[in-house]
Amino acid sequence: xxxxxxxxxxxxxxxxxxxxxxxxxxxxxxxxxxxxxxxxxxxxxxxxxxxxxxxxxxxxxxxxxxxxxxxxxxxxxxxxxxxxxxxxxxxxxxxxxxxxxxxxxxxxxxxxxxxxxxxx
Amino acid sequence: xxxxxxxxxxxxxxxxxxxxxxxxxxxxxxxxxxxxxxxxxxxxxxxxxxxxxxxxxxxxxxxxxxxxxxxxxxxxxxxxxxxxxxxxxxxxxxxxxxxxxxxxxx
Numbered sequence: 001x002x003x004x005x006x007x008x009x010x011x012x013x014x015x016x017x018x019x020x021x022x023x024x025x026x027x028x029x030x031x032x033x034x035x036x037x038x039x040x041x042x043x044x045x046x047x048x049x050x051x052x053x054x055x056x057x058x059x060x061x062x063x064x065x066x067x068x069x070x071x072x073x074x075x076x077x078x079x080x081x082x083x084x085x086x087x088x089x090x091x092x093x094x095x096x097x098x099x100x101x102x103x104x105x106x107x108x109x110x111x112x113x114x115x116x117x118x119x120x
Numbered sequence: 121x122x123x124x125x126x127x128x129x130x131x132x133x134x135x136x137x138x139x140x141x142x143x144x145x146x147x148x149x150x151x152x153x154x155x156x157x158x159x160x161x162x163x164x165x166x167x168x169x170x171x172x173x174x175x176x177x178x179x180x181x182x183x184x185x186x187x188x189x190x191x192x193x194x195x196x197x198x199x200x201x202x203x204x205x206x207x208x209x210x211x212x213x214x215x216x217x218x219x220x221x222x223x224x225x226x
Contacts, residue, residue: 038164045207045217045218046156046158046164046207046217046220047217048209048214048215048216048217051215059214062121062214095164097163099211103152103170104151104152104154104169104173104211105152105211105215106154106169106170106175106209106211107154107156107164107166107209107215108169108175110163110164110165112162112163113163
């Protein structure tokens with residue numbers, strides 16, 4: 001059973017960089033899946049952020065692309081998200097998730113989520 | 121960008137009721153449509169993939185239909201554990217979610 005676990009600071013100051021890591025267990029990050037980040041502001045809906053394949057190929061939400069860096073560490077079986085120049089609007093629960101590589105491209109396993117608050 | 125529109129945004133129903141949630145895409149997405157259930161404080165859970173295929177372990181009272189731009193999630197007989205928020209998500213292009221439908225107890 002694949003498990004994903006997010007980790008990182010729960011509080012980030014405005015204009016700084018939000019950095020999160022997702023540790024994958026019960027499966028290899030080098031398998032045929034995309035590894036994704038999704039966020040959810042308090043009381044609001046879901047927003048897809050970005051995804052990465054173990055080869056390093058990435059896709060990113062155009063609305064966030066200029067601020068997002070996503071990376072993978074196969075040796076540690078984990079992947080990471082950096083979001084720079086954060087504002088209060090970036091306060092959200094951040095989820096990591098696994099996406100099937102080909103059809104149907106669904107998010108079939110999710111982490112429990114981590115609340116990140118942007119505040120001074 | 122493909123926009124996903126769900127309706128209604130919320131509904132009230134009783135245990136045993138049948139429920140229908142609609143999701144419309146701004147352009148054709150073939151059957152690249154997934155449905156998720158989210159309970160308060162929990163991560164979303166995949167219910168239906170490819171518009172109509174039931175994810176392993178999901179009760180058969182959940183079903184999905186549609187293709188192209190119009191999709192439906194049906195819960196045939198609402199159970200107490202089904203009160204939650206439901207999201208559609210297109211995976212045809214850059215992934216995008218609908219706004220969600222909150223199913224509440226009447």
